[in-house]
Structure formats: structure tokens, C-alpha cells
Amino acid sequence: MTSPSAIKWSAQQLQLLDQRILPARIEYLSYSEPFAVAEAIRNMVVRGAPAIGITAAYGMVLAAQQLTSTPASVAAWCQALSAARSALANSRPTAVNLFWALERCDRVIEEQGNGGNVLGALTALAENIHAEDIKLNQRIGDFGASLIPANSVVYTHCNAGALATGGYGTALGVIRSAYRDGNIRGVIAGETRPWLQGARLTSWELIQDGIPVTLAIEGAAAHLMREQKPSWIIVGADRVAANGDAANKIGTYNLAIIAKYHGVKVMVAAPTSTFDANIDGEKIPIEQRPGEEISHSFGQRIAPENINIANPAFDVTPAALIDAIVTEHGIIHAPNRDKVLAHLRAAADS
Known part of the structure; x- marks a missing residue:
């Protein structure tokens, strides 16, 4: 059976299928910064609790990609990403997967923030959440x-x-x-x-x-x-x-x-x-x-x-x-x- 992809990630860029214009047109919008991702969630370009969680995780990756220098500590990482995280957290209040995904990102920062590869770990986490969700859905x-x-x-x-x-x-x-x-x-x-x-x-x-x-x-x-x-x-x-x-x-x-x-x-x-x-x-x-x-x-x-x-x-x-x-x-x-x-x-x- 063919399942359409609402979310695509490639070349450090997020693509979301614009669900506001389906089924008349199939069109993907590209995102390279987290605040636009938060607006996409709020405006229902992407919707559905699991998809919102996956999208928020990729939004945190985009936030880390935008930094011009590497923070030196967990506290510095949290400060550098706080505005993006807040924007994503405030995008829609009911879907708990949104906060679940952001909390998993928080744990990655705590584990990797003191000299580790935060960007690489956040990217791996987002990709894992995405792949994991498909397998979980099949079991459900x-x-x-x-x-x-x-x-x-x-x-x-x-x-x-x-x-x-x-x-x-x-x-x-x-x-x-x-x-x-x-x-x-x-x-x-x-x-x-x-x-x-x-x-x-x-x-x-x-x-x-x-x-x-x-x-x-x-x-x-x-x-x-x-x-x-x-x-x-x-x-x-x-x-x-x-x-x-x-x-x-x-x-x-x-x-x-x-x-x-x-x-x-x-x-x-x-x-x-x-x-x-x-x-x-x-x-x-x-x-x-x-x-x-x-x-x-x-x-x-x-x-x-x-x-x-x-x-x-x-x-x-x-x-x-x-x-x-x-x-x-x-x-x-x-x-x-x-x-x-x-x-x-x-x-x-x-």
C-alpha cells in the first residue's frame, strides 16, 4: 500500500507536504530555520500529534545548524537554542508528542553539550524518531x-x-x-x-x-x-x-x-x-x-x-x-x- 510522506529530510533541510492544499495539489515546502517550522506547525502545514513531534525534532536540528559558533557547555547550548525551543513548544498546546520530542532533544543536549557532537546527535535523534514512528504505527x-x-x-x-x-x-x-x-x-x-x-x-x-x-x-x-x-x-x-x-x-x-x-x-x-x-x-x-x-x-x-x-x-x-x-x-x-x-x-x- 502507498503511504504519502508528510515529512522529508535531506541535505540538512526539512520538507513538509502542505496539507492545507491537499488533495488539489501535492506541494512540499522547504524549511531551513526553526521559527518557520514553528509557524508551519501552528498554521497546519503539518498536523497530527506524531507528525508534529517529528517535525519539532527536525526544527531543533535546524536551530543547531544555524549557530555560527559551537557552544562550550550544556548551559550555553540551552541558552543558544532556547528561543527556537520556545517557539516550537508554543506552536500547538494539545499534542503531547510535541513536548515529548522536545524533551528527548533536551536529553541529547545534556548528554552531548560538554564538548560532544550535539548537532550530529540531534540529527540522529530526529531521524530515529521519524523511522521509529513508522515501525510503531505498523505494530499499532x-x-x-x-x-x-x-x-x-x-x-x-x-x-x-x-x-x-x-x-x-x-x-x-x-x-x-x-x-x-x-x-x-x-x-x-x-x-x-x-x-x-x-x-x-x-x-x-x-x-x-x-x-x-x-x-x-x-x-x-x-x-x-x-x-x-x-x-x-x-x-x-x-x-x-x-x-x-x-x-x-x-x-x-x-x-x-x-x-x-x-x-x-x-x-x-x-x-x-x-x-x-x-x-x-x-x-x-x-x-x-x-x-x-x-x-x-x-x-x-x-x-x-x-x-x-x-x-x-x-x-x-x-x-x-x-x-x-x-x-x-x-x-x-x-x-x-x-x-x-x-x-x-x-x-x-x-
Whole structure:
């Protein structure tokens, strides 16, 4: 199956597939400095928690490349890279992979900053995070696929595919693996307002792979669950809390409530790097996007002037509405705090 590459690294330069203009055009933008990378994350040139983490790691490499002299100590390295790190950290608040990647960069600086090869080590780390993510997604896909019964229709929301990760995808990784196994006969993709990631990105990815997909408006979810009887709702996550609550694209919580009524199971597919063992779901920060994203369409105003706008980018689905969380280390059935923390401990020991 063909998985598009959202992120490319070559010749000390970062290239990002501009996801704002897909599927009309396939265009890569080149970046050589970290502040532009932070803006690319903020403006959704690249999006999806794993992809944001990978991009941030490469952003730190670009920051180190820009230095005209080599800092002589860990403290000097931290000072020299602090502005770039802050810009990257502030680009989007909900995706925990962003901070996970930056903290891994911090550890490299601590290990190499006193006379070591910081630039080389940061480059190796970013490349490793990128390659590692693809392998993890394939494992997530295979674990999740084991839950999909034969002849299934499944429902997905937003885009948790190759475009949102290093490649292959989390939720779409499960769908890819289950389709490979012959157990999926169709996918329903919700359009995902206001950025239409389901319409523009998920539908495009599945079509590239020859996987049958039906695009649906947000308001049709309950009707389609009753009529089509999907076996699973399969989504990704931007942060999974210690108590098993999961933050994902706005509208996921709605789907989980509707699914409970119709007897449809809910699966969250995410690597353990997306887990935050220090927070419960109610404390996850929810990014508020600009009001113009819903007051305007293609640059034209479609809402009244001076209207109050609520545009949260994410919502949090309570663990009680989630049947399974799938990671690269296996499946957490009926997640709760004890099960999530035990899974993370086992993952750390493996």
C-alpha cells in the first residue's frame, strides 16, 4: 500500500507536504530555520500529534545548524537554542508528542553539550524518531486489526493516517492492516469541520490505497451508525491521559456518545509517546483556533459580523466511552487509570 510522506529530510533541510492544499495539489515546502517550522506547525502545514513531534525534532536540528559558533557547555547550548525551543513548544498546546520530542532533544543536549557532537546527535535523534514512528504505527495497525471482525464497515474521524504521522498511520494504520487481512469492506470518513481533514486527507489517503471509502457529513453520524452498523469507530489521539480519557479532533466525543447508543465500539489508536501519565482528561489543554476558520470559507465571510465564535480544535472523550486503546505494545481493553499506568510501566520495561 502507498503511504504519502508528510515529512522529508535531506541535505540538512526539512520538507513538509502542505496539507492545507491537499488533495488539489501535492506541494512540499522547504524549511531551513526553526521559527518557520514553528509557524508551519501552528498554521497546519503539518498536523497530527506524531507528525508534529517529528517535525519539532527536525526544527531543533535546524536551530543547531544555524549557530555560527559551537557552544562550550550544556548551559550555553540551552541558552543558544532556547528561543527556537520556545517557539516550537508554543506552536500547538494539545499534542503531547510535541513536548515529548522536545524533551528527548533536551536529553541529547545534556548528554552531548560538554564538548560532544550535539548537532550530529540531534540529527540522529530526529531521524530515529521519524523511522521509529513508522515501525510503531505498523505494530499499532496489526494489534488493532486483530479486533476487527470479518466483513466490517468502520467509521473514522479527522485524519490519523500517514499524513498525521511518520507514515502508515495510527487509526488508518489499523484500517490499512485490517483491509490487508480482508476484514474491512468499507470505511466511513466524517468530513471533520472546519479544516475538513476527513474530506481532504483521509478520503485521499484511502483512495490512494484502493480502500473503499464513503465521505459523510458530520450530522449524518447517528443515521449512518443505525443504517450501516459499523463494527468500530477508529480514531487517533493527540493526548491520552493517565485515567484513559483521550483528546482528539473536535467531534470525537460526539461520535463516542452516539456509538454507545448504537452499540458500536470505540477504538483509540495511539503510540505510547501520546500518553501523558501526569494529567487526567479534564486537565488536558484544549487549543482554541481562530474564529475566521468557521466564520469564513475560502476567504469569504459566511457568518454575521461580530458574531461570538467557539472554535475548540479538540475535545476529550471519557475513558468510559472507549472500548479499547491500542498502542505499539498491545491493547488496553476498557481503559482506566490502573490499566493505563500498568501498560505504560510494561512498555517502559520492554
